[in-house]
Amino acid sequence: MQLPSLRIGPRQLDVDIPQLRRPDRLPRIGQGVDRTNQGADPVPEAYHVTYDTKVSQADELLEVASREECRVVSDPRFSKGQLALSGFPSEVYDVEWDLIMVDAPTGYFDGAPGRMSAIYTAGLMARNRESSGEGDVSVHDVDRVVEDRFSKELLCEGYLAEQEGRIRHFNIPNHRTSSGRPFCP
Template identity: 40%
Template sequence: MPPQNYSPNPHFSLVLTTPLQLKTKTGWKYSQAMGVTNKKSIAALVSVLITVSLLRLLWITIRTSTNTPITSMPPALVIACSSPRDCNKTTQHRKRPSTGQPPSFSNASALTDKEYHLLSHLISQRAPCNILVFGLEHQYLAVASLLNAGGTTIFLEDNPTKLGNADTHPKYIQVKEVRYKTYAKEAYKLLKHARKNPGCAPNSGLHDMPRCRLALTELPEEVYKTKWDVVIVDGPSGEGPESPGRMAAIYTASILARTGNMTNVMVHDVDRMIEKWFSWEFLCDENLISSKGRFWNFHIAKEVNSTRFCTT
């Protein structure tokens, strides 16, 4: 028999197309609902992350601000302190006479626990080594006594009161007097002077730099001859515009470091403008390898022939 003409049932066609249409409409509504839900979920997640970050920042700020600096201690107790916390515990039972005077700037800027640990960790890695310190503080004496007994540590101090106990230190620790001729109020003028004066370039050398006002050219001869592994700048006090500032100390430390062999230069109180300015200028941010609190640690390569301090 010849095939009969086939005419689709319109109702059957409707039955076939209706589920597809329903599926399409349902899917569109579902995706629309999911889009709204996803937006709400993302907004909620972002809010939670921001809240957690703020709480963490607040916790770090509170913890950092509550770090208790070390107060000064008698020289006889220096050896007994292995950390700032030990120093505090050791000196808590000792009664100090009340002078009615505010604490000195050196005590106010003493190393915190984190700063002390940064220093002691560095010294322990490089010891026995040669350490030069601008400023005589008990914390640095403790580190040198405990961790660098087989090396050499020289302190440069301008305060006559601190120089009075120089004979009580071990033989491998020396304390030398230094005199600063530049004052904190001159910092900006000295910075411009160093930038314009070719005699302040790092390849001039400290002995041949009489024209550079920042160069400390009257230090003990062994300071210039020694290849320093670590140089610490925490002196002079720089506690006022009429006091000697740390401009010359930071500059001289940068020159000495460039004659050594991968020298670490550590500058304290970098929250102050002079310390920050002169560290960036002569030690350079490209050499900054670590920091804790107000303590910056620069790693300076040997560059005796360089005409610039920083490459950028």
């Protein structure tokens, strides 16, 4: 799959993706979520997520993430990895997302939740796809230590497709149909 084209301007990020599985749910982002690809008056879906992590725990959490139980590819709802986000509604896990963009939660100070769990969970969701092919995961703010280290370790440098400014894009292959594939190449 070809990397989506990214156009970045002040306060704007447009992502053109030719084959989205749920195009009615993809916001076109300009000055805010003002429209979607289809429908006159879309209602964006949003879910409250509780994070149990802090940026100050990043070193400890990266060590935890390197343990074997966290490197087993599974549905995030049932992962034994401490970093997995398991509180979303089932439909979030059941959709085979073609693209997952990690740009939350806040992560620029020690007391913030950080993106450690979001990066880990995005990687599990991409690896756990039922269909063949790759899941695309992009991480914003990779100029920061946590986003840099966790994206390289948990999404794997071997799957890195491209970096443009502060956005890093990974093509993560399906692990469900390829038994024996290592977590990272």
